[in-house]
Amino acid sequence: MMNMSTTITQKQQQQLSATQIQSLNILAMPAEALRDVLQKESEENPFMEYQPVSSSHDGTAEFLNFIAAPEKDTVKNFILEQLNPQRYSHLQWALLSYLADCVDDKGFLTVTETELTSKFPLPAGLFTGCLKILQQLEPAGICAFDLEDCLKLQLQRKGKLTPLLIHLIEHHLKDIAVNTTSSLCRLSGVSKKELLPALQLIKSLTASPLKGFCNNTASYIVPDVIIRKTPEGHEVVLNDSWIASYSISDYYVHMMHNTSDPTMKDYFQNKYTRSYLLLHNVERRRQTLLALTNAIWDWQYDYIQKHHTLRPMTLKNIAETTGLHISTISRSTKDKYLQLPWRTVSFKSLFQRSLPQKDGTGISHLTINKALLTLIHEEIPSNPYSDSQLLQLLKNRFRLTVSRRVIQKYRNSLGILNSYERRQT
Secondary structure (H helix, E strand, C coil): CCCCCCCCCCCCCCCCCCHHHHHHHHHHHHHHHHHHHHHHHHHCCCCCCEHHHHHHHCCCHHHCCCCCCCCCHHHHHHHHCCCCCCHCHHHHHHHHHHHCCCCCCCCCCCCCCHHHHCCCCCCCCCHHHHHHHCCCCCCCCEEECCCCHHHHHHHHCCCCCCCCCCHHHHHHHHHHHHHHHHHHHHHHCHHHHHHHHHHHHHHHCCCCCCCCCCCCCCCCCCEEEEEEEEECEEEECCCCHHHHEEEECCCHHHHHCCCCHHHHHHHHHHHHHHHHHHHHHHHHHHHHHHHHHHHHHHCCCHHHHHHHCCCCCCHHHHHHHHCCCCHHHHHHHHHCEEECCCCEEEEEHEECCCCCCCCCCCEEEEHHHHHHHHHHHHHHEEECCCCHHHHHHHHHCCCCCCHHHHHHHHHHHHCCCCHHHCCCC
C-alpha cells in the first residue's frame, strides 16, 4: 500500500523587480548605448523632455568631442606605453610623441630627419637621440626607415650583424628572393658554406615589425569616463554631459495632477514613473562610475600619472575601497573605456591579478612579462634559457611561488618560442 503525505517547506528566493533589473542594465551600459536608450525614451514618453544644453541642435557635436582616436592610433600608444616620460626632457618627449605618430601600421617610420628639419628647426642631435630610443623598443626593427634598415636592426639586437650580412642586405636582397644559392655565391663572392647560414638567418627575420598588430578597419572608441590633469592634481569627468539635456516635463506633470479622467491619470502615472525611474537609475550609474574611477585613480596612480607598470588590482580591492559590491564593480566596468591623459584603455585592462611572492605580497603580470622579455633578449642565442631556468631566474628576482607551467603560459602568451626553437647555431 502506497503512503501519501504532504510536506510543507519554506524556501527563501530573491526576485528582482523590474526597477532593479533596469538599474542593473543601465549600470552595465556603455555611454553610447545609454544615449540611445534615453533618446528612444524621449521619443516615446511625453514626460521625458529633451532640450539640448549645447549649441549643437541635437547634442551630437558635444558627444563626438570625446570620441577617442581610431584604432590605428594604437600604434602610437603601443610605442609610447613602453617609455616613461619622466626620463625625458619636455623637448625630447614632444619629438618622441611626434615620431611615434609617424610610424605606419607595419612599424616603419615615415618621416626622415631632413624632412622634419625642413619644417621645424631642431637642436643638433635631438632627432638622432630620439630615433635611437625608439629603435630600442619592442619589437626589434620598429621605427626603421625601410626593409634594409629593419633587417639590420633585428640582427643588431641579436648581436649578429656581421659584414657579410650587411653586404647581403644592402646589395642582394632582391637576389636572395629570386636567385639560387650558386648564383648568390657568385654574386656575393663567398663560399656556399659561409652563405647558407647567413641566408637562413636573414630569412628568419620579419619584414614588417608590426605585422598583424593592427586591424586595417578603423573603429572608434567612446570613453565613458575621462581623467584630466589639473593644476591641483586631477579631475574625473563622465562623458555624459548630454544627459543634462533630458528632464521630466513640468507641462505633463501639471496635466497629470489636474486631469480627472481615470484612464488618463493611469496613463500619465505610468509614463511619469518610467521617466522618473530611468533618470534616477542614470544618476545612480553616474555616482557609481565616479566612485569607481576615483578609487582606480588612487590605486593605479603610478600607472596613470607616471607611466609605471600596473599595480595588481582586483574587483575585491576596489569593492573594499568604495563599499560597492563586487558584482556592481564588474557590471560598471563591462565594455567601458577610460580616457587617461596619455591614452584610452578599457576598465577591464586595469584589473590585474597578482602572482604570489614568498613574503605574501604580489606582483603584476605586466611586470613579469617585461622581465621575461628582457631575459629572452639577453640570453645567449646558441644556449637559450629553458622554462625551468626562466622560472628560477624570475624566482630569484621576484621571490615568486609559481610553477614552471605558469612561466610556459606567459611565454606562449607573448608569442615566444620554446628554447629548442629559439636555439641558433
